Amino acid sequence: MAVTAPGGPTAAIESVCLTVPDLDRAADFYRDALHFWPVGPRLPCNPDRIALLGVAPECTMRSQTMRLGAQTIELFAFDPPGQPYPTDSTASDLWFQHCAIVVDDIVEAVAGLNETEIRPITQGAPQTLPPNTGSVTAFKFRDPFGHPLELLAFPPGVGDALWHAPGADLFQGIDHTAIVVSDVDSSARFYEALFGFEPGGRSTNRGPEQSRLDGIADVEVDVLALTPRGAPPHLELLGYRAGRRRARPSDWTSRDQAITRILIAVDDVAAVTARLDPSWPRHRGTWDGAEALALQDPDGHALIVRAAL
Known part of the structure; x- marks a missing residue:
């Protein structure tokens, strides 16, 4: 332990x-x-x-x-x-970690990003996920150096009240950072016991929208939000049941x-x-x-x- x-x-x-x-x-x-x-x-x-x-x-x-x-x-x-950054990295590798950036208009934001050096993870357009995930719309990509990032757009009444202030800028702030873990419950106990992070919403995400979002066929992933003091940002644990799930190499420095x-x-x-x-x-x-x-x-x-x- x-x-x-x-x-x-x-x-x-x-x-x-x-x-x-x-x-x-x-x-x-x-x-x-x-x-x-x-x-x-x-x-x-x-x-x-x-x-x-x-x-x-x-x-x-x-x-x-x-x-x-x-x-x-x-x-x-x-x-x-x-x-x-390893060029063959996937969204299910255990070293995967992204920052989720909230945007006011995800179509406009993605259109602007497509004029830059990003490399999309999501297949096609931004994906609107099913109601059990809050019906958020998301798009994942990599910066020019390989780091994964996500754009998020929340429907009314979903997400922190901070993201629903009137007159919001196109890019608003960081909602969470998400890490891929081998066992969601074990990792949750680690962060709860060590830092007092409190468990929040939990879902199992699957289906064509999630597969296109992650660029992984037939994906199924457990998602657990952990809330620290002063969130956002909060921490999300991602437990993939499908995908390569490679561990961090022991020779990394x-x-x-x-x-x-x-x-x-x-x-x-x-x-x-x-x-x-x-x-x-x-x-x-x-x-x-x-x-x-x-x-x-x-x-x-x-x-x-x-x-x-």
């Missing part, structure tokens, strides 16, 4: 961190194609970040925070860079571009550490001067746990 006891401190998802090969090009893409705006300059990272991530000290790292609405992503670029990290702010890092089984791998240090912990969840998804500022 990764976690020794139920319970745990409340926590908030502060950001999702993407590893990119070219910081300037990535920041320009997210600004121009998805309407994110930079927060502060593009600067070399503090040495404590490099140490916490387990990167060799001779490597350098730059980052750029990008904001959309009230949510942020952070772009990490290492020199030398790691391996590129912290600099590889398929490594996406969730930055989680907690009240007490020591309490999180105490909840972990003593044998569970973790690295303690600081992140921008705050007490921090780097670890992986049961399927290898990378987490940065930082004391709330």
Whole structure:
């Protein structure tokens, strides 16, 4: 067991961190194609970040925070860079993680994206899913570096009230980040016990719309929402019953571009550490001067746990 006891401190998802090969090009893409705006300059990272991530000290790292609405992503670029994102990745691989971006008009948003360097995952037009999923309309694609992303449009009365404010921009913010897991219930226990995330809506998604959305034939996937403090964004667990479901390769390094990290702010890092089984791998240090912990969840998804500022 990764976690020794139920319970745990409340926590908030502060950001999702993407590893990119070219910081300037990535920041320009997210600004121009998805309407994110930079927060502060593009600067070399503090040495404590490099140490916490387990990167060799001779490597350098730059980052750029990008904001959309009230949510942020952070772009990490290492020199030398790691391996590129695997070109044969699918939506059911266990390293898959996407950010779901809410849009006001998904047809207009996709039309604009199709003029950029994206690579679609979804087959054809945006897909409107059945009522058991909330009748949301979605479109999945990859950025120029291979990272999967999703556009979401909510019908009236569905989703967070934040996404139904009058006069919304075309690109509104990040609703959730979703990770593929080998066992939804086991992963839910990990996040509930370690961070106090609360289970929300659950569904089993199948049918032609879901297959076209994921680019996987005859797909069937269990979806469970986990709500942290201060959502959105929240976390979604995706348990595919069909598809390749490949595990994260053991030779990946912290600099590889398929490594996406969730930055989680907690009240007490020591309490999180105490909840972990003593044998569970973790690295303690600081992140921008705050007490921090780097670890992986049961399927290898990378987490940065930082004391709330």
